[in-house]
Amino acid sequence: xxxxxSLSHLGSVMRGVRSVDQVGVEERAAGLAKRSIKKASKLxxxxxxxxxxxxxxxxxxxxxxxxxxLCAKGVRPQPGDPSIPSVGAICVYPSLVATAVxxxxxxxxxxxxxxxxxxxxxxxxxIKVAExxxxxAAGADxxxxxxxxxxxxxxxxxxxYDEIGSVKEACGSAHLKVILETGELGTYDNVRRASIxxxxxxxxxxxTSTGKITPAATLPVSLVMMECIRDFSRETGKQIGFKPAGGxxxxxxxxxxxxxLYETLGPDWMTPERFRLGASSLLNDxxxxxxxxxxxxxxxxxxxxxx
Amino acid sequence: MDVxxxxxxxxxxxxxxxxSGRTYKPDxxxxxxxxxxxxxxxxxKAARGAFPGWSRxxxxxxxxxxxxxxxxxxxxxxxxxxLLGGGRAAGRQVDAAVETWxxxxxxxxxxxxxxxxxxxxxxxxxxxxxxxxxxxxxVVAPEEPALLGLVRRLAAALCGGNTVVALASERAPLAAxxxxxxxxxxxxxxxxxxxxxxxxxxxxxxxxxxxxxxxIDAAGCTADQLGQVQEAAxxxxxxxxxxxxxxxxxxxxxxxxxxxxxxxxxxxxx
Numbered sequence: 001x002x003x004x005x006s007l008s009h010l011g012s013v014m015r016g017v018r019s020v021d022q023v024g025v026e027e028r029a030a031g032l033a034k035r036s037i038k039k040a041s042k043l044x045x046x047x048x049x050x051x052x053x054x055x056x057x058x059x060x061x062x063x064x065x066x067x068x069x070l071c072a073k074g075v076r077p078q079p080g081d082p083s084i085p086s087v088g089a090i091c092v093y094p095s096l097v098a099t100a101v102x103x104x105x106x107x108x109x110x111x112x113x114x115x116x117x118x119x120x121x122x123x124x125x126x127i128k129v130a131e132x133x134x135x136x137a138a139g140a141d142x143x144x145x146x147x148x149x150x151x152x153x154x155x156x157x158x159x160x161y162d163e164i165g166s167v168k169e170a171c172g173s174a175h176l177k178v179i180l181e182t183g184e185l186g187t188y189d190n191v192r193r194a195s196i197x198x199x200x201x202x203x204x205x206x207x208t209s210t211g212k213i214t215p216a217a218t219l220p221v222s223l224v225m226m227e228c229i230r231d232f233s234r235e236t237g238k239q240i241g242f243k244p245a246g247g248x249x250x251x252x253x254x255x256x257x258x259x260x261l262y263e264t265l266g267p268d269w270m271t272p273e274r275f276r277l278g279a280s281s282l283l284n285d286x287x288x289x290x291x292x293x294x295x296x297x298x299x300x301x302x303x304x305x306x307x
Numbered sequence: 308m309d310v311x312x313x314x315x316x317x318x319x320x321x322x323x324x325x326x327s328g329r330t331y332k333p334d335x336x337x338x339x340x341x342x343x344x345x346x347x348x349x350x351x352k353a354a355r356g357a358f359p360g361w362s363r364x365x366x367x368x369x370x371x372x373x374x375x376x377x378x379x380x381x382x383x384x385x386x387x388x389x390l391l392g393g394g395r396a397a398g399r400q401v402d403a404a405v406e407t408w409x410x411x412x413x414x415x416x417x418x419x420x421x422x423x424x425x426x427x428x429x430x431x432x433x434x435x436x437x438x439x440x441x442x443x444x445x446v447v448a449p450e451e452p453a454l455l456g457l458v459r460r461l462a463a464a465l466c467g468g469n470t471v472v473a474l475a476s477e478r479a480p481l482a483a484x485x486x487x488x489x490x491x492x493x494x495x496x497x498x499x500x501x502x503x504x505x506x507x508x509x510x511x512x513x514x515x516x517x518x519x520x521x522x523i524d525a526a527g528c529t530a531d532q533l534g535q536v537q538e539a540a541x542x543x544x545x546x547x548x549x550x551x552x553x554x555x556x557x558x559x560x561x562x563x564x565x566x567x568x569x570x571x572x573x574x575x576x577x
Contacts, residue, residue: 297542298348300355300519 020188029219071103101139113140119210164201177205195228205241216246245278317487319353320497342505350501357498366416377408440468442521453479463561480504515539522546
């Protein structure tokens with residue numbers, strides 16, 4: 001279906017998207033979340049989760065100092081323990097990209113920047129494209145853009161499609177993650193429409209949320225988006241990545257996402273190339289869980305660095 | 308109609324069954340939750356979350372809450388007397404439990420005067436030493452007396468501003484679990500006091516090794532258990548208060564044993 005999208009047919013394609021079985025999707029997500037992952041499997045999953053984290057700070061109060069500390073934490077999450085891997089990327093505002101790049105050089109950790117009038121997306125396309133160019137010029141490897149939810153909800157799919165296309169063009173070879181902000185889309189049907197729209201327009205990743213509004217990422221919404229990615233991959237052969245973000249604070253939640261990912265998209269997606277977890281406070285909980293598995297004693301936040 | 312009560316754990320301000328679903332029958336009649344290490348873990352998390360709020364309350368306010376426990380317990384004397392087997396001795400135990408809460412309610416705003424000091428130092432400084440709550444305290448209640456043993460240790464730990472996870476008597480937990488209902492109606496913020504029942508041998512190792520527990524009042528430990536607790540507690544240098552002959556005495560030192568002392572140097576004339 002997605003290959004059939006041409007500009008003139010966009011509206012009818014969007015209207016033709018099949019609706020989501022709400023009860024079914026929520027039941028399946030809840031069922032998968034109950035799966036028990038223990039001992040060695042848990043350690044394996046937690047290791048993967050760390051490698052997939054986009055360690056994020058998106059506050060008005062962010063300073064170069066805070067970003068520097070975050071970079072140090074991302075490269076070596078547990079000082080003194082080299083068996084703990086680095087995170088996937090550090091995600092910051094465009095003005096702090098240069099700081100992050102300077103501190104991550106040679107570490108293998110990527111720099112992701114939000115752009116396009118994050119988090120609302122309510123600005124002019126020219127400004128969004130210019131912001132994208134500036135962020136990439138500063139050294140960002142990956143770009144997280146927001147869609148214009150105002151345009152999407154008023155039915156102007158064309159504008160959303162074109163805007164993603166323009167930003168993708170400005171990105172060149174850099175990875176583009178498209179944030180749907182599912183909490184503002186209202187229905188699973190809209191989530192499915194927005195996912196298809198974003199993938200057709202050139203997204204490399206689709207991402208649930210900015211983390212600035214509630215609800216952020218939820219398992220059922222993620223399941224809907226992953227199913228879109230699966231269908232899109234079957235139709236076009238293109239493997240789009242997935243990134244849940246916002247509200248993921250515990251190891252248990254992270255493992256639940258990995259279970260749904262495995263059951264929906266399979267082992268090909270169990271890699272930082274195609275899966276990321278947007279989170280700020282998740283990392284310490286994972287470190288505490290790993291230490292608990294190793295030492296056999298429940299851990300305390302007192303003994304892990306503040307983040 | 309005979310309505311039988313389901314005894315539940317008091318955790319984070321709520322009454323819950325054990326997450327494991329297990330029960331045991333300490334008295335051969337009543338099913339009591341047989342808590343798992345995960346119940347313990349959840350309670351420690353709740354106690355840690357409640358600690359900043361409870362320890363920052365004014366000492367006077369903490370005293371009011373402790374006094375409120377005495378009021379609530381007083382209204383249920385008959386019930387507790389029956390739970391403890393009835394008779395004169397049970398009645399005396401309940402009376403003493405009520406008095407304990409009143410006594411420690413009075414101590415909340417006096418610990419600082421009693422144990423704090425102004426120290427003479429050879430320099431231009433005021434030098435003060437003050438007691439501060441240690442954090443999350445695990446209370447291992449004595450097997451006997453089932454109510455008073457727990458109340459003595461609980462009130463002492465709470466009086467200084469600690470939050471508590473308490474292991475009820477293994478053989479006679481009904482009074483302790485019912486005390487949870489009294490605590491729930493006494494203005495404690497959720498998580499400040501948590502009461503769990505179950506097998507000592509299953510729960511003690513996890514309590515003793517838990518890195519987020521700052522002290523253990525081992526009043527109810529046997530000599531063997533005390534050794535194990537002390538060994539596991541060394542992991543994060545927990546304060547372990549061993550069982551002693553004075554465990555049942557009313558004493559400000561019972562509260563101070565679960566506090567840390569902070570010394571402040573304050574410059575004069577700058």
